[in-house]
Amino acid sequence: MTVDFASLVPSWVRSLEPYSPGMPIEELERRYGIRDSIKLASNENPLGPSPRALEAVRESLGELHRYPEGDAFVLRRKLAARLGVSPEALVFGHGSNEVLELVVRAFLSPGEEAVVAEGTFLIYRLIVQAAGGRVRSVPLREFTHDLEGMAEAVGKGTKLVFVANPNNPTGTIVRREEWRRFLEKLPGHVVVVVDEAYGEYVEDPEFPDALAATREKPVLVLRTFSKIYGLAGLRLGYGVGPPGLVEFLERVRQPFNVGTLAQVAAAAALEDHEHVERSKRLNREGMCRLAEGFRRLGLFWVPSQANFVLVRVGDGARIYERLLRRGVIVRPMAAYGFPEFVRVTVGVPEENERLLRSLEEVLREGGNDGSGG
Numbered sequence: 001m002t003v004d005f006a007s008l009v010p011s012w013v014r015s016l017e018p019y020s021p022g023m024p025i026e027e028l029e030r031r032y033g034i035r036d037s038i039k040l041a042s043n044e045n046p047l048g049p050s051p052r053a054l055e056a057v058r059e060s061l062g063e064l065h066r067y068p069e070g071d072a073f074v075l076r077r078k079l080a081a082r083l084g085v086s087p088e089a090l091v092f093g094h095g096s097n098e099v100l101e102l103v104v105r106a107f108l109s110p111g112e113e114a115v116v117a118e119g120t121f122l123i124y125r126l127i128v129q130a131a132g133g134r135v136r137s138v139p140l141r142e143f144t145h146d147l148e149g150m151a152e153a154v155g156k157g158t159k160l161v162f163v164a165n166p167n168n169p170t171g172t173i174v175r176r177e178e179w180r181r182f183l184e185k186l187p188g189h190v191v192v193v194v195d196e197a198y199g200e201y202v203e204d205p206e207f208p209d210a211l212a213a214t215r216e217k218p219v220l221v222l223r224t225f226s227k228i229y230g231l232a233g234l235r236l237g238y239g240v241g242p243p244g245l246v247e248f249l250e251r252v253r254q255p256f257n258v259g260t261l262a263q264v265a266a267a268a269a270l271e272d273h274e275h276v277e278r279s280k281r282l283n284r285e286g287m288c289r290l291a292e293g294f295r296r297l298g299l300f301w302v303p304s305q306a307n308f309v310l311v312r313v314g315d316g317a318r319i320y321e322r323l324l325r326r327g328v329i330v331r332p333m334a335a336y337g338f339p340e341f342v343r344v345t346v347g348v349p350e351e352n353e354r355l356l357r358s359l360e361e362v363l364r365e366g367g368n369d370g371s372g373g
Helices: 025-032 051-063 073-083 096-107 122-130 147-153 176-185 243-252 260-270 273-296 316-324 349-366
Strands: 090-093 113-117 134-138 158-164 191-195 219-224 237-240 308-312 341-345
Touching: 051 260, 073 090, 073 260, 090 096, 090 243, 096 122, 096 158, 096 191, 096 219, 096 237, 096 243, 113 122, 113 147, 122 134, 122 158, 134 147, 147 158, 147 176, 219 243, 273 308, 273 349, 316 341, 316 349
Parallel strands: 113 134, 113 158, 158 191, 191 219
Antiparallel strands: 090 237, 219 237, 308 341
16 A cells, blocks of 8 residues: 555644755765865864863763753753753753754744744744744845834734844844844743844843743744854754743743753853853954955855855856855855855854855856855
């Protein structure tokens, strides 16, 4: 008997397009016959993890037969003290993506709405659709969230609003005054999810204090140990919000969702201020070098507050493929609505220079069609 598996799932799941994370470096090198590739596609910290985190992991390897702390007891208290919030204001997930799923599971019923920006992190749309929710999207304005437009898009059926700050993939931020006006316009039945995965990189003094809003509004701030802390492979993110809101996320969270090694590594990484500052400095210098190189090549790029930059190269898919054959892996952006762009992670100096050399070569071959601004 032939089973029609598509008939077994809801229509909103059948219409989902899976998120594409890209192939591993080893497979790309095998497929294209190249060596010594550099990966500037996933916004990872090129310095790697904190040495303190690595040592904490090594010391914990002998305890892997034990289940992890179910409520991240040690990490929870250390992080709460660092942020100046109560331990009950925190929820931990297997990456901040899991916290996003907890939010949708707890607060969104089938048929209800979530407001998102166009040209932002694809996962927001995917998890809402997977839960049978409806997505109302608002175009970016100058590559930045249009908070005024997003507030106007909120209706009676809206339960969630997602704001990525800085935004992925544009690297732009919303600033303090527009954030304040945005919160004032929202009705009380809407939960605002502020994704600050790249927040530690921001140096703009007008970056809003979203944590302050959690003391009086239904606001949940998401952060991660995957980016500046360099622990992407261990998958640990967290949310900060009003304890009364976080309580419901805990009700739908699975037990032991965050592994032991992730917890001990994150607790150690929090104390490694030198590694964080070094990562910020490397990113700042690398961003300046990339901007200088893009300017010399006559390319338009979006000034970024994160650890990546969106640059217009003409045919993004074609440039991606040509860079790939030179062992330089970037991210094409057609899926985000930017087919003329690629997103480039800031690397170590040698990686940045190799990217710029390779980009100059492929543009010379095909003509420079990424100018304009």
